[in-house]
Amino acid sequence: MTAIIDVADLTKTFTIRVKTGRFRKTRKTVTAVDGVSMRLEAGEAVGYIGPNGAGKSTTLKMLTGILNPTSGHLRVCGLEPVPQRIRLTKRLGVVFGQRSALWWDLPLADSFDLLRHIFDVPQADHAARLAMCRRLLELDEFLQTPVRQLSLGQRMRGELTAALLHGPKVLFLDEPTIGLDVMSKQAVRQFLSDIGKAGDTTLILTTHDLADIERLCPRLIVIDHGTVVHDGTIGALHERYGAGREVIVDFDSDWDPAASPVPNRGDFIDDNPRRVRFRVGEGDLSAGELVARIASAGGLRDVSIVEPDIESVVAKLYRAPSFDGAG
Numbered sequence: 155m156t157a158i159i160d161v162a163d164l165t166k167t168f169t170i171r172v173k174t175g176r177f178r179k180t181r182k183t184v185t186a187v188d189g190v191s192m193r194l195e196a197g198e199a200v201g202y203i204g205p206n207g208a209g210k211s212t213t214l215k216m217l218t219g220i221l222n223p224t225s226g227h228l229r230v231c232g233l234e235p236v237p238q239r240i241r242l243t244k245r246l247g248v249v250f251g252q253r254s255a256l257w258w259d260l261p262l263a264d265s266f267d268l269l270r271h272i273f274d275v276p277q278a279d280h281a282a283r284l285a286m287c288r289r290l291l292e293l294d295e296f297l298q299t300p301v302r303q304l305s306l307g308q309r310m311r312g313e314l315t316a317a318l319l320h321g322p323k324v325l326f327l328d329e330p331t332i333g334l335d336v337m338s339k340q341a342v343r344q345f346l347s348d349i350g351k352a353g354d355t356t357l358i359l360t361t362h363d364l365a366d367i368e369r370l371c372p373r374l375i376v377i378d379h380g381t382v383v384h385d386g387t388i389g390a391l392h393e394r395y396g397a398g399r400e401v402i403v404d405f406d407s408d409w410d411p412a413a414s415p416v417p418n419r420g421d422f423i424d425d426n427p428r429r430v431r432f433r434v435g436e437g438d439l440s441a442g443e444l445v446a447r448i449a450s451a452g453g454l455r456d457v458s459i460v461e462p463d464i465e466s467v468v469a470k471l472y473r474a475p476s477f478d479g480a481g
């Protein structure tokens with residue numbers, strides 16, 4: 155299968171001038187992206203995350219043809235982004251949470267109309283896509299409002315529509331829910347989830363809001379210091395860095411640690427000897443085995459398994475002093 159995004163050993167360096175004395179400046183090379191490789195199949199939804207300064211925006215700028223790579227292989231929709239930027243633009247949709255692709259003084263509907271002409275979209279296709287966005291994003295009540303009068307949540311719904319009206323093959327989303335209230339976030343996530351499920355559009359989502367990723371992206375690529383440090387499912391990330399799964403057990407009578415049927419560490423919750431938290435980690439029993447052993451020893455009243463949240467797993471990954479490569 156041909157990849158819709160095919161990146162191998164992509165590198166970008168910047169040369170900056172730093173002050174080294176009162177009147178002296180020296181040139182210094184900053185490596186923003188350092189040998190990134192990834193292949194995305196058509197219709198995938200991928201989260202591209204990393205701490206501040208990791209190289210996410212620089213990668214996106216190279217993928218969308220804004221920046222020339224220093225070295226490496228790069229194809230998006232079979233095209234080379236910078237030399238073939240005009241052809242590529244018709245196949246891409248881009249949403250940058252902090253910037254607008256809309257005309258500030260025009261009503262939203264007029265911006266959409268202008269975009270139809272710019273991208274030369276057949277009237278019927280435009281009408282069908284706009285109708286879908288109007289329905290899913292509930293645009294009608296502010297379609298005639300000038301963009302500068304829209305709330306952030308309304309504008310973001312407009313931005314998403316603007317990015318999709320020409321029927322892009324790949325949609326790049328940079329912080330699409332930043333600053334939105336809970337309701338708007340939910341609306342945007344639901345919309346993107348519908349787009350993702352339809353399977354016609356490849357989604358690449360860059361965000362610091364990990365709930366976006368959990369909701370939308372089965373695959374997660376994590377970058378740090380310009381290098382890919384994880385490429386896989388969120389589940390794989392939990393397995394690799396999680397080690398924080400907990401099994402909470404309620405017993406019929408006080409629990410005696412000395413007579414525990416399991417080697418896992420257990421602690422009383424709120425000093426209640428009938429409520430015990432067992433930690434599940436490397437080397438210990440799995441959660442299933444642990445519950446089975448406790449159940450067969452008798453006296454088990456209730457059990458629940460608490461997954462570590464993605465925020466803490468990713469925080470652990472970011473804090474790790476060195477990574478052992480992608481995987």
Ligand SMILES: Nc1ncnc2c1ncn2[C@@H]1O[C@H](COP(=O)(O)OP(=O)(O)OP(=O)(O)O)[C@@H](O)[C@H]1O
Pocket residue numbers: 168169170184185186204205206207208209210211212213
């Ligand atoms: N035009 C530039 N000139 C010099 N250095 C740059 C330039 N653009 C980015 N950098 C540097 O490259 C590195 C990666 O920056 P980038 O903006 O890609 O990170 P990011 O992962 O998008 O960060 P954030 O989450 O903060 O947006 C940083 O060290 C940054 O200072």
